[in-house]
Amino acid sequence: MTPQSHIDTTYLDLRKTVERTLAEGIVRAEQAIFRERLRTYWEIGGVLQVYLERNGREYGDTTIKRLSGDVNLSQVVLYDALKLRRLLNIFPAQEILTWSHYRRLMSVTDVGD
Numbered sequence: 001m002t003p004q005s006h007i008d009t010t011y012l013d014l015r016k017t018v019e020r021t022l023a024e025g026i027v028r029a030e031q032a033i034f035r036e037r038l039r040t041y042w043e044i045g046g047v048l049q050v051y052l053e054r055n056g057r058e059y060g061d062t063t064i065k066r067l068s069g070d071v072n073l074s075q076v077v078l079y080d081a082l083k084l085r086r087l088l089n090i091f092p093a094q095e096i097l098t099w100s101h102y103r104r105l106m107s108v109t110d111v112g113d
Contacts, residue, residue, distance in 0.1 A: 034098040041077070041099050045085025048078065080106060 048067075052060050064082075068075045080103050087106070097105075 031095060035095055038097075038099040038102070039091060041081040042084055042088065042091055044078070045081035045083070048082045049085050052082075 048064075052063065055063070064075050064078050067073075068078055083106050084102055
């Protein structure tokens, strides 16, 4: 093995390690985004739940409609956040499901026979 081929092999190893590290970092960053999105909507659901309990649930539809326009979130998303919080009192410790997964699961009305 010539000195140059040793440097080339070492450099290729370095390059592969850096590329792998970058790819792993991107995956971790994406997972963090998904986790924080879930936490954000879970927290929004908690704030809504407390507000509606203190101010009367009968004003829920009016409150959700008004809030939707004021914060530029759809009413469906706000109701889903509230539903998520009612289903999960404690934020999930495992990073298994995303906000999109929970929304899909919460929309299921018939699980079949």
